[in-house]
Amino acid sequence: MSSRDVILNRVRRALVGGPDGAPDLDAAVDRSYLVEHGARSVEETVDLLAENLADYRAIVHRTDLDGLAELLARLLAERGARSVVVPPGLPSGWLEGADPVRVHDLEASTAQDLDAVDSVVTGCAVAVAETGTLVLDGSPDQGRRRITLVPDHHICVVRVPDQVVSSVPQALRRLDPARPLTWISGPSATSDIELDRVEGVHGPRTLEVVLVTGSPEGHGC
Amino acid sequence: MSGTFVGMPSFPEAAHDAVRDATLRANLRHATHTIRAKRAKAVAELDDWAELREAGRQIKDHTLRHLDTYLPRLEESVVRAGGTVHWAADADEANRIVTGLVQATGEREVVKVKSMATQEIGLNEALAAEGITAYETDLAELIVQLGDDRPSHILVPAIHRNRGEIRDIFARTMSEWGRPAPEDLTDTPAELAEAARLHLREKFLRAKVGISGANFMVADTGTLVVVESEGNGRMCLTLPETLISVVGIEKLVPSWQDLEVFLQTLPRSSTAERMNPYTSMWTGTTDGDGPQAFHLVLLDNGRTDTLADEVGRQALRCIRCSACLNVCPVYERAGGHAYGSVYPGPIGAILSPQLRGTESEIDASLPYASSLCGACYEVCPVAIDIPEVLVHLRERVVQGGPATRRGKKVTLRPAKGHAAERAAMRAAGLAFAHPGALAFGQRIAARTRRFHPRRLPGPGRAWSDSRAVPEMPAEPFRDWWQRTRGTGTGEKGGAK
Numbered sequence: 133m134s135s136r137d138v139i140l141n142r143v144r145r146a147l148v149g150g151p152d153g154a155p156d157l158d159a160a161v162d163r164s165y166l167v168e169h170g171a172r173s174v175e176e177t178v179d180l181l182a183e184n185l186a187d188y189r190a191i192v193h194r195t196d197l198d199g200l201a202e203l204l205a206r207l208l209a210e211r212g213a214r215s216v217v218v219p220p221g222l223p224s225g226w227l228e229g230a231d232p233v234r235v236h237d238l239e240a241s242t243a244q245d246l247d248a249v250d251s252v253v254t255g256c257a258v259a260v261a262e263t264g265t266l267v268l269d270g271s272p273d274q275g276r277r278r279i280t281l282v283p284d285h286h287i288c289v290v291r292v293p294d295q296v297v298s299s300v301p302q303a304l305r306r307l308d309p310a311r312p313l314t315w316i317s318g319p320s321a322t323s324d325i326e327l328d329r330v331e332g333v334h335g336p337r338t339l340e341v342v343l344v345t346g347s348p349e350g351h352g353c
Numbered sequence: 354m355s356g357t358f359v360g361m362p363s364f365p366e367a368a369h370d371a372v373r374d375a376t377l378r379a380n381l382r383h384a385t386h387t388i389r390a391k392r393a394k395a396v397a398e399l400d401d402w403a404e405l406r407e408a409g410r411q412i413k414d415h416t417l418r419h420l421d422t423y424l425p426r427l428e429e430s431v432v433r434a435g436g437t438v439h440w441a442a443d444a445d446e447a448n449r450i451v452t453g454l455v456q457a458t459g460e461r462e463v464v465k466v467k468s469m470a471t472q473e474i475g476l477n478e479a480l481a482a483e484g485i486t487a488y489e490t491d492l493a494e495l496i497v498q499l500g501d502d503r504p505s506h507i508l509v510p511a512i513h514r515n516r517g518e519i520r521d522i523f524a525r526t527m528s529e530w531g532r533p534a535p536e537d538l539t540d541t542p543a544e545l546a547e548a549a550r551l552h553l554r555e556k557f558l559r560a561k562v563g564i565s566g567a568n569f570m571v572a573d574t575g576t577l578v579v580v581e582s583e584g585n586g587r588m589c590l591t592l593p594e595t596l597i598s599v600v601g602i603e604k605l606v607p608s609w610q611d612l613e614v615f616l617q618t619l620p621r622s623s624t625a626e627r628m629n630p631y632t633s634m635w636t637g638t639t640d641g642d643g644p645q646a647f648h649l650v651l652l653d654n655g656r657t658d659t660l661a662d663e664v665g666r667q668a669l670r671c672i673r674c675s676a677c678l679n680v681c682p683v684y685e686r687a688g689g690h691a692y693g694s695v696y697p698g699p700i701g702a703i704l705s706p707q708l709r710g711t712e713s714e715i716d717a718s719l720p721y722a723s724s725l726c727g728a729c730y731e732v733c734p735v736a737i738d739i740p741e742v743l744v745h746l747r748e749r750v751v752q753g754g755p756a757t758r759r760g761k762k763v764t765l766r767p768a769k770g771h772a773a774e775r776a777a778m779r780a781a782g783l784a785f786a787h788p789g790a791l792a793f794g795q796r797i798a799a800r801t802r803r804f805h806p807r808r809l810p811g812p813g814r815a816w817s818d819s820r821a822v823p824e825m826p827a828e829p830f831r832d833w834w835q836r837t838r839g840t841g842t843g844e845k846g847g848a849k
Contacts (some may be wrong), residue, residue, distance in 0.1 A: 134440070135440040135441060135442045135446060136440040138440075138442050138653075138760065139424075139440050139442055139602065139651070139653045139657060140421055140424065142657035142658075142660075142661075142760040143420045143421045143424070143602075143657050143660065144421050145661065145760065146657050146658075146660040146661035146666075146757065147418060147420070147421065147660070150418050151418060151419075154422070155415065155418075155419035155422055155423070155607070157412075157415060157607050157608060160411055160412075160414075160415035161408055161412050161611075162404070162407060162408060162411060163408055164401075164404050164408075165401040165404035165405045165408055165614070166399075166400065166401040166404075169398075169400060169401070184627060188626075188627075188630070239641060242558075243557070243558040243559075243592050244558050247554070247558055260628070262627065263628035264627060264628065265628045270639065270642055276641065276642040276643075277587065277591040277633075277642055277643055278591050278592060278642075278643075281584065281587050281588065281591060281592075282558075300613050300616050300617050300628075301610075301613040304609060304610065304612055304613050304616075309571065309574040309576045309609050309634070309636055310434070310574070310636050311636075311639070312591075312633075312635050312639050312642055312643055313632075313633070313634040313635075314587065314631065314632070314633055314634075315628065315631065315633075315634075316630065316631060317626070317627070317629065317630050317631075318630050319630070320582070320583055320584040320630055320631070321582050321583070321630045322492050322546055322582050322583045323388075323508075323509065323582060323624050324491070324492040324493035324496070324509050324511060324583075325492070325516055325519060325542040325545060325546070326380070326383060326387070326512075326515060326516060326542070327384040327385070327387050327388045327509055327512065328387060328542065329624070329626075330542040330543055330546050332543065332546055332547070332550070333492060333546050333549060333550055333583035333584055333585070334490075334550055334554070334557070334584035334585045334587075335583070335584025335587060335630070335631060336584075
């Protein structure tokens with residue numbers, strides 16, 4: 133007998149006397165918990181996102197679409213970045229005027245190649261206000277998971293308000309489980325020394341978030 | 354069952370040494386008190402905490418009651434998404450599977466995400482026996498591995514170490530494993546984190562095989578979820594070519610929507626954050642992004658035996674947040690090592706004796722590693738009634754009775770060393786059934802009270818080591834009642 137059968141038989145014996153027939157998840161779970169916490173206007177939701185991002189040490193900037201390229205150029209310059217990874221589908225205008233060398237993420241690029249790059253600029257799939265979370269889903273404006281992991285400086289552009297939701301339940305409804313998802317809430321951190329939070333371990337130690345208004349495409353949601 | 358922690362002394366013995374270690378007690382007190390206050394605040398932010406907790410309980414219970422439906426559904430989803438599923442009935446089988454998978458890649462080293470399941474089965478030791486080096490990449494696991502130590506907390510395995518001790522371990526041992534610690538390393542947490550970053554980066558960048566556990570598996574979609582803080586998880590889950598995830602069969606949830614409950618309750622319960630810095634979700638493999646070979650090893654190792662126990666099975670709801678450790682007065686004083694298992698604290702006291710059986714000295718003593726104060730139940734985000742299971746397991750230890758071991762029904766014999774307790778209970782049963790005998794005994798006890806020892810003799814000695822023997826009143830209550838209100842006169846407050 134295979135171990136699969138062994139385990140499933142053990143499960144069935146353990147459950148003798150339990151409910152028969154097909155499971156009915158909806159009947160079993162009372163989902164009377166809240167879909168979002170508190171009533172907020174759209175502006176207030178965006179403000180809450182900014183507040184919670186900052187609370188976990190992300191650096192938050194705001195601009196409109198016309199000022200985006202200039203802001204990104206300035207942030208990269210202030211960081212002293214010499215090179216920046218560009219996801220394949222990043223809107224072409226975003227890095228207009230930025231000085232650093234553009235590094236395109238190629239299939240053949242190794243992790244070591246990425247380790248030599250200073251910064252990365254991406255879009256996002258959805259942002260969660262209540263928790264201060266950005267979710268990346270590997271869409272062309274975000275690229276492969278590794279490009280937002282190895283460089284030490286990540287600038288993530290969020291189109292507000294259309295990419296912003298209030299809560300975790302709302303975020304999950306917008307996301308496709310088939311895509312590789314990365315939820316990011318502030319820069320890399322640890323609580324492993326005396327259970328006290330310290331920022332900066334293996335992921336990008338600086339996370340900058342640009343909340344941009346006036347998005348023309350309503351992309352990603 | 355697992356290779357680790359074999360031959361551990363019983364909990365009271367191990368705890369006896371631990372409570373005398375002033376550094377350990379100070380480290381634990383500082384850490385647990387820090388997190389307690391923060392957790393309470395993070396939980397208070399959500400008005401619907403009680404509803405989320407109840408929904409979490411219901412989802413897990415429902416899944417466990419239909420595991421025979423949901424496990425095959427998960428398997429189908431993972432395979433459809435490009436993964437391979439393996440089934441491991443026990444630790445040895447899981448270790449054999451993983452070792453074989455690593456050998457098939459030709460690699461001699463792997464990077465690991467912190468995982469309770471692989472700790473439980475002693476995977477690192479099994480890999481080492483075949484000449485494969487496993488690098489722990491979680492900061493606390495790294496501290497434990499470099500210090501040749503054992504984990505003492507579910508979330509923060511090095512909680513028993515303070516910053517000064519961590520500095521010393523890094524300075525002394527990092528060079529033996531790879532890049533040495535910086536010459537002038539101090540004990541500030543930021544510098545220690547930086548040292549870990551530098552030490553591990555070369556390993557991440559060259560790793561070809563990653564090994565992880567998972568916090569959740571979604572049956573409908575085949576998605577696995579790893580919740581973490583440092584980014585070491587992301588490194589191990591995305592940079593290697595091959596990913597092997599070893600996951601207990603109880604980590605399952607039925608639907609994608611179910612994650613909305615646990616992604617709210619887990620971070621707040623464990624690190625007291627609204628959301629942990631990084632959560633990775635992957636479904637099989639994705640062309641051009643992340644590992645191109647994904648293996649899921651589904652682990653039983655005592656879980657189905659636990660499932661067979663109608664009271665004890667609620668322990669399988671656990672999402673490993675460790676809130677129960679952080680509030681437990683016994684854990685705070687005794688520390689994690691005394692529990693003799695990778696699962697310490699209140700949850701460990703009910704999980705280890707069920708996964709491993711109550712036959713060993715340590716496992717038979719674990720249900721007693723509690724004052725039954727109930728703080729663990731109160732903070733548990735999936736409402737595991739830990740005191741209920743503790744009492745249930747105490748009964749099993751003392752009286753023996755039916756249980757399931759490796760899928761077979763067995764009848765356990767009463768444990769040794771509880772003869773006095775059983776005799777006392779039988780005597781109490783007899784006395785309470787015979788009022789005359791009880792009254793006689795009480796009178797004798799009251800009259801001889803001057804001669805009662807302050808510490809009990811014989812098998813009662815250990816009990817009175819840390820407790821005062823109750824003082825006997827000069828007159829039994831029944832006699833007093835008879836004398837003052839007695840003999841059926843029916844006056845005010847009368848008993849008749």
